[in-house]
Every structure is written in C-alpha cells, then in structure tokens.
Amino acid sequence: xxxxxxxxxxxxxxxxxxxxxxxxxxxxxxxxxxxxxxxxxxxxxxxxxxxxxxxxxxxxxxxxxxxxxxxxxxxxxxxxxxxxxxxxxxxxxxxxxxxxxxxxxxxxxxxxxxxxxxxxxxxxxxxxxxxxxxxxxxxxxxxxxxxxxxxxxxxxxxxxxxxxxxxxxxxxxxxxxxxxxxxxxxxxxxxxxxxxxxxxxxxxxxxxxxxxxxxxxxxxxxxxxxxxxxxxxxxxxxxxxxxxxxxxxxxxxxxxxxxxxxxxxxxxxxxxxxxxxxxxxxxxxxxxxxxxxxxxxx
Amino acid sequence: xxxxxxxxxxxxxxxxxxxxxxxxxxxxxxxxxxxxxxxxxxxxxxxxxxxxxxxxxxxxxxxxxxxxxxxxxxxxxxxxxxxxxxxxxxxxxxxxxxxxxxxxxxxxxxxxxxxxxxxxxxxxxxxxxxxxxxxxxxxxxxxxxxxxxxxxxxxxxxxxxxxxxxxxxxxxxxxxxxxxxxxxxxxxxxxxxxxxxxxxxxxxxxxxxxxxxxxxxxxxxxxxxxxxxxxxxxxxxxxxxxxxxxxxxxxxxxxxxxxxxxxxxxxxxxxxxxxxxxxxxxxxxxxxxxxxxxxxxxxxxxxxxxxxxxxx
Numbered sequence: 001x002x003x004x005x006x007x008x009x010x011x012x013x014x015x016x017x018x019x020x021x022x023x024x025x026x027x028x029x030x031x032x033x034x035x036x037x038x039x040x041x042x043x044x045x046x047x048x049x050x051x052x053x054x055x056x057x058x059x060x061x062x063x064x065x066x067x068x069x070x071x072x073x074x075x076x077x078x079x080x081x082x083x084x085x086x087x088x089x090x091x092x093x094x095x096x097x098x099x100x101x102x103x104x105x106x107x108x109x110x111x112x113x114x115x116x117x118x119x120x121x122x123x124x125x126x127x128x129x130x131x132x133x134x135x136x137x138x139x140x141x142x143x144x145x146x147x148x149x150x151x152x153x154x155x156x157x158x159x160x161x162x163x164x165x166x167x168x169x170x171x172x173x174x175x176x177x178x179x180x181x182x183x184x185x186x187x188x189x190x191x192x193x194x195x196x197x198x199x200x201x202x203x204x205x206x207x208x209x210x211x212x213x214x215x216x217x218x219x220x221x222x223x224x225x226x227x228x229x230x231x232x233x234x235x236x237x238x239x240x241x242x243x244x245x246x247x248x249x250x251x252x253x254x255x256x257x258x259x260x261x262x263x264x265x266x267x268x269x270x271x272x273x274x275x276x277x278x279x280x281x282x283x284x285x286x287x288x289x290x291x292x293x294x295x296x297x298x
Numbered sequence: 299x300x301x302x303x304x305x306x307x308x309x310x311x312x313x314x315x316x317x318x319x320x321x322x323x324x325x326x327x328x329x330x331x332x333x334x335x336x337x338x339x340x341x342x343x344x345x346x347x348x349x350x351x352x353x354x355x356x357x358x359x360x361x362x363x364x365x366x367x368x369x370x371x372x373x374x375x376x377x378x379x380x381x382x383x384x385x386x387x388x389x390x391x392x393x394x395x396x397x398x399x400x401x402x403x404x405x406x407x408x409x410x411x412x413x414x415x416x417x418x419x420x421x422x423x424x425x426x427x428x429x430x431x432x433x434x435x436x437x438x439x440x441x442x443x444x445x446x447x448x449x450x451x452x453x454x455x456x457x458x459x460x461x462x463x464x465x466x467x468x469x470x471x472x473x474x475x476x477x478x479x480x481x482x483x484x485x486x487x488x489x490x491x492x493x494x495x496x497x498x499x500x501x502x503x504x505x506x507x508x509x510x511x512x513x514x515x516x517x518x519x520x521x522x523x524x525x526x527x528x529x530x531x532x533x534x535x536x537x538x539x540x541x542x543x544x545x546x547x548x549x550x551x552x553x554x555x556x557x558x559x560x561x562x563x564x565x566x567x568x569x570x571x572x573x574x575x576x577x578x579x580x581x582x583x584x585x586x587x588x589x590x591x592x593x594x595x596x597x598x599x600x601x602x603x604x605x606x607x608x609x610x
Contacts, residue, residue: 041412046426052484053429055452056441068450117335124328133339138595139347140545142572143588146353146581147346154363170342173335202324206331231434233548238576248436252552255440262444269437280432284425287432291489292496295534 053273060266067262082267090264092271094243095250099272102161102236102246103229106168107222110176115218118180119206130181136174141234144170149238159241167235172225175290179224182294183217184210220290223283227276247272347592354585366582373586383562383570384587388594390475390558391566395543398482402539403532405483406490411520413491414498431488439552442481443468468553474563478550482543490535497531498524533606540602544595547572567591 059067061078086092121130148167152158191213195205233248240249251268254261280287323330354373358366377384413423430438445452446467454464467477505527509519525532550564557573558565565573571591574584 038412038417042417042423045409045412046423049426049430049484049488052441052445053433055445056437059444067444070450070455073452073455113334113338116331120328120331126328126332129332129336132344133335136339136343138541138599139343140568140571140588140591140595141547142568142575143350143585143592144343144346145572146575146584147349148342150349150363166342169338173338177335201320202327203320206327227432231432231436231548233434233436233552234572237551248434248548251434251436251440255443255555262450265440266444269434269440272434272437276432276434277429280428281425284421284428287428288424288492288496291431291492295493295496295531295538 056266056269056273059262060270062263064261064263082263083271085261085264086267086271090250090268092247092250092268095245095247096271096275098161098240098244099230099246099248102164102168102244103226105161105165106172106229107176107225109165110169110172110225111218111222114173114176114221115180115211115214116206118177119184119210121177122181122184130177133177134174136170137178141170145235145238152239158239159244161244163239164236164244164246167239168229168232170235171228171232175225175228176221179221179290179293180214180217183214183220187213216286219283220286220293223279223286224290227279227287230272230276350585350588353581354589356582358581358585359583360579369582373582374590377583377586377590383565386562387565387567387570387587390564391544391568391591391594393475394479394482394546394564394566395540398479398486398543399536399539401479401483402487402490403536406487406494406535407532409487409491410494410498413495427488427491429488430485431492433485435485435548436552438481438485439549442477442484443553446477471561471563474554474559478553478564481549481553482546485549486539486542490539493535493538494528494531497528501527530606533602537599537602537606540598541595544568544598567594 058074058076060082061080062072062076063079063081066072066076117133120126121133148163149158152163157163187210191209192205195209196202200208231248232246233252236244236246236249237252240246245253247268251265251272254265254268353366355368355370356366357369357373358364409427413420413427444450448454448464448466448469451467453467457464466473468474501524505523506519509523514522545568546566547568550558550566550569551572554564556577558569562570567587568591571584571587574580574587578584
C-alpha cells in the first residue's frame with residue numbers, strides 16, 4: 001500500500017474522466033503475446049473442467065464392450081440402453097422423485113423458518129445467535145448422525161421421508177440464513193420505515209414490504225439450498241430406507257456388485273447431475289451471488 | 299409508538315384482544331422471528347452434540363440401545379495413543395486439506411485474474427467453470443473412478459500415448475491420496491475462482507491505475523496493490539474451503555468406500571469416525587474421534603477468523 005500516495009491518484013484529471021464512467025474498460029496496454037496466451041489458457045481451463053463431464057456423458061452412451069475398447073474413445077455407435085436399464089429396470093425414476101421431494105421440502109421448510117430469522121438477526125445485529133445457526137455449517141455431520149439415528153430409530157422413523165427432510169434442513173438452513181443475512185445487511189431501511197409511517201406494524205411492514213423486495217435473495221438462497229440438498233449423500237446413506245433412497249445413495253449402491261456396470265453407472269451419474277446442471281445454466285447469476293454472499297463486504 | 303390502524307367495523311372487545319396480541323408480537327418480533335430457526339438448531343444440533351460428548355465418555359458399542367458404562371477419559375487415552383489409525387488419519391486430513399487448499403487458492407487466483415477483464419465469450423467460460431462445482435460429489439467420484447480405472451481409464455490411455463507406464467491411481471496404496479486431492483481440486487477450484495472474481499470486480503481501479511502510471515509492473519501491482527486489497531475476500535475463500543475440505547466425505551467414500559480403502563489410504567478423520575460408528579458400531583470411540591475432530595476444526599476456524607480481523 002505504501003506504493004500509492006494520494007498525489008499519484010490524480011483525482012479529476014482529464015484523462016481519468018472516461019475511465020470513471022466505464023470503470024471496466026481500460027486502455028489496451030497488454031501485448032499481443034499476452035492476448036494469445038490468455039486465449040490459450042482459457043481454452044485449456046474450460047477443457048480441463050468440461051472434458052471429464054463430457055467423458056461421463058460419452059461413456060453413458062456406450063455399451064460396456066465399447067467402454068473397454070480404447071479405439072472407440074470418441075467414435076462409437078451411441079446407445080440409450082444404459083438409460084433404459086437404469087431408469088427402467090433399476091427403478092431409478094422413484095429415486096429421482098425421492099431426491100426431488102426431499103430437496104424441495106427441506107428447502108421450503110428452511111425458507112419458512114430461515115428467512116424471518118435472517119431478517120431478525122440482520123436488523124437486530126444478533127451476531128451471536130447467527131453464529132449458533134452457522135455452527136451447523138462447521139460441525140461434521142457424522143457427529144450428529146449417531147444421536148439422530150438413536151432417537152429416530154427409537155421412534156421408528158428411520159427410513160421415512162420426515163427424517164430425511166429434517167436432516168437435509170441441516171444443510172439448507174445455515175445456507176439460507178447466511179445468504180439472507182448478507183442480503184438484509186445490504187437492504188436499505190427506508191422503505192420499511194416508509195411503510196411504518198403509512199401505518200403498518202413492524203411485522204406488517206416485513207410481510208408486505210420487505211418480503212416482496214427479498215424475492216431475489218430468496219431465489220438465490222433456495223436455488224443453492226436445493227442444489228446442496230440434492231447433492232447430499234451422507235445423511236441419506238444412514239437415514240434412508242429401501243423406498244426412500246435418494247439418487248446419490250442409489251448411485252453408491254451401484255458399485256456394491258462384484259463387477260461394475262460402467263455404462264449403467266455413468267448413466268446413473270448423468271441422471272443425477274443433469275437436473276442440477278440445467279438449473280445452473282439458467283440461474284448462473286443467482287448461484288454466483290449466493291456463493292459470494294458476504295465474501296466481498298469486508 | 300405503535301400506530302396500528304384498525305378496521306373500523308370490529309367490535310371493541312375483539313379489537314382490544316387483536317391489538318394486544320399484535321402489539322405483543324410486534325414488540326417481541328426479534329425473538330419471534332429468530333426462535334423457530336434457533337429452536338430447530340438447538341434440538342437438531344446442540345442436543346446431539348452434547349450427547350456425542352457424553353457418548354465419548356462411555357463404552358457404548360454394538361447397538362445404540364445396549365447398556366453402556368461411564369468410563370471417563372479412557373476413550374481419549376485409547377484414541378490419542380493409537381498410532382495405527384487415529385494419527386495417520388489426522389495426518390491425512392491435514393495433508394488432504396492443506397495441499398488441496400493451497401493448489402485451489404493458487405490456481406483459483408490465476409484463473410480469476412485471467413477472467414477479471416471482460417472478453418468475448420466470458421459468459422460461457424463462467425458457466426463451464428460453474429459446472430464442476432454444482433455436480434453431485436458422488437457422481438463426480440464415480441466419473442473419476444472410470445477415468446482413473448487402471449485398465450480401461452482415459453488417464454492411462456493418455457499416459458500410454460505419451461509413453462509413460464500406466465499408473466494405479468485410485469487403487470494404488472500411495473497414489474490414492476494424491477488422486478483424490480486432484481479430484482477435489484478439480485471440483486472446488488471453481489468455488490475459489492467465483493469468490494475471488496467477485497472480490498476482484500468490486501475492487502476500485504484507482505490504486506492499480508495509479509501504480510501503473512507510477513511505473514509499477516504487473517507483478518508489483520498484483521503483489522502490492524491487488525493482493526492486499528483483496529485480502530478479506532481471500533480469507534473468506536480460505537475459510538469456506540477449509541471448512542469443507544476438512545469434512546470431505548462424499549468424494550472419499552464414493553471412490554474408496556469403507557475405511558478409506560483396504561490400506562486406509564484415504565482415511566481422514568471424518569471417514570474414520572463414520573466407519574467406527576456405522577461399520578463397526580463402536581459409538582464411544584467414534585464420538586471421541588469426533589469430539590477431537592471438532593476441536594481441530596474449531597481451532598482452525600479460530601485462527602483463520604482472527605487473521606481475518608487482523609486484516610480488517
């Protein structure tokens with residue numbers, strides 16, 4: 001920091017004025033070599049992130065014979081047989097439904113209790129209470145599983161949807177509280193105050209003014225909560241029954257057999273990742289703003 | 299203070315009761331709003347955590363319903379003197395987290411810098427980077443199991459083309475840990491990129507511009523302007539990534555199964571504790587490992603958040 005002195009900043013000088021209007025456009029100072037390097041680097045990066053996913057997709061469209069044949073890496077006759085096996089014979093469609101309901105219900109329930117809590121914790125600066133909720137993010141899930149398993153198996157609830165949804169709320173709730181808190185931290189108070197002047201109660205102002213204004217934040221929080229709940233593996237591994245298995249557990253059980261049916265396994269993996277990727281494609285902005293919530297305000 | 303306009307047609311008694319209720323709710327809204335979430339957390343987290351602490355002082359095993367005896371700190375003595383499973387698991391947790399974190403931060407910073415200035419096709423590059431991050435970890439594990447399969451995997455096919463002998467990757471006793479670290483880097487570097495990129499775009503251009511006019515080269519500007527200004531964001535990224543890396547479960551269990559493989563080659567503390575509980579039903583010992591693990595995480599978080607305050 002000692003490099004910069006106020007004198008060097010040259011505020012208000014003529015050459016800086018356009019830069020202040022469009023802050024991200026700047027004079028081209030990079031060399032052509034740098035530009036070439038940048039393009040090459042970007043291509044390599046994109047390839048490195050996408051190639052494995054493409055490989056999974058390709059393998060899911062091959063017969064097991066073709067997967068074993070190195071000469072058919074890229075050129076092969078595509079088949080949907082793996083998907084037919086997975087969705088038809090192995091009943092994966094019911095696991096898709098399970099995964100969806102568990103993720104959906106845990107997200108909605110977490111929103112109902114999490115959004116007002118985040119509002120209160122932000123407006124009243126309840127940092128210590130917030131820390132208690134965020135502890136859920138830090139604690140290793142295994143340390144909760146044994147007591148949960150004990151209590152829920154005594155109530156003969158293990159294997160039911162209720163327990164799964166509760167355990168997935170443990171994933172969704174801290175995420176929602178964290179994102180919504182940073183959303184309310186940056187939301188101005190004026191509109192709420194105006195609503196109060198207009199005669200609404202505090203709670204009325206929250207329900208009729210603040211909540212409708214929070215739609216963007218709620219969308220961000222619920223998309224991320226849904227994704228992380230959909231992806232969760234550990235809780236369902238212990239707490240789900242044969243009928244309530246979620247997709248990640250179903251995929252894991254695939255490799256329990258002596259020899260792995262690679263085509264089927266890859267088809268199953270595609271089935272679990274595709275919905276999430278489609279959501280990600282359409283809600284990229286929300287996901288990014290959720291992942292970076294609270295990261296840049298310091 | 300509470301100026302509540304009432305519908306005029308309500309009977310006075312009803313009105314009073316409603317107003318009293320509404321006033322009470324409004325005056326207590328702070329806790330009324332926070333209570334459901336707090337109670338949920340208390341019941342599902344704090345109480346089980348207390349129970350885990352209690353279990354760590356007993357010899358509970360076999361069935362969760364079986365009688366157990368209070369044995370004081372015997373479990374802690376046993377675990378802390380266990381050089382076969384516990385300490386290697388501590389070491390693996392530490393190696394996994396620190397190597398993955400270090401590579402992710404360096405690589406993430408490089409990619410974030412590349413993406414910082416606008417360019418054509420920016421949107422598509424960002425989507426590509428988002429995909430590994432949202433992919434289901436178990437599916438990611440299975441995908442890499444196929445790619446790293448010693449016989450039919452793409453990784454060894456590529457090595458073959460380059461004339462390098464085939465590697466055992468995930469199935470090798472000494473190659474498994476580096477391989478899972480590689481997979482973790484593939485999946486979570488995007489998280490670091492996204493956080494750092496948000497930090498970079500929120501930076502003011504002026505200090506950087508001024509240093510450039512002053513003749514500072516790219517490295518100097520990065521080292522002395524960008525990094526110090528970005529430090530709070532960098533620490534958030536380190537904090538979030540280290541919490542998740544320490545607790546990594548899905549990837550390790552999906553690629554190596556119980557006990558972190560037949561030689562426990564990827565057995566971290568989380569995998570070890572899970573195995574003790576649900577594969578061996580030794581709840582007392584498992585709880586002890588978990589409490590120690592929890593203390594390690596808290597210590598790491600404490601150090602990092604203190605560092606964050608120093609920076610601010």
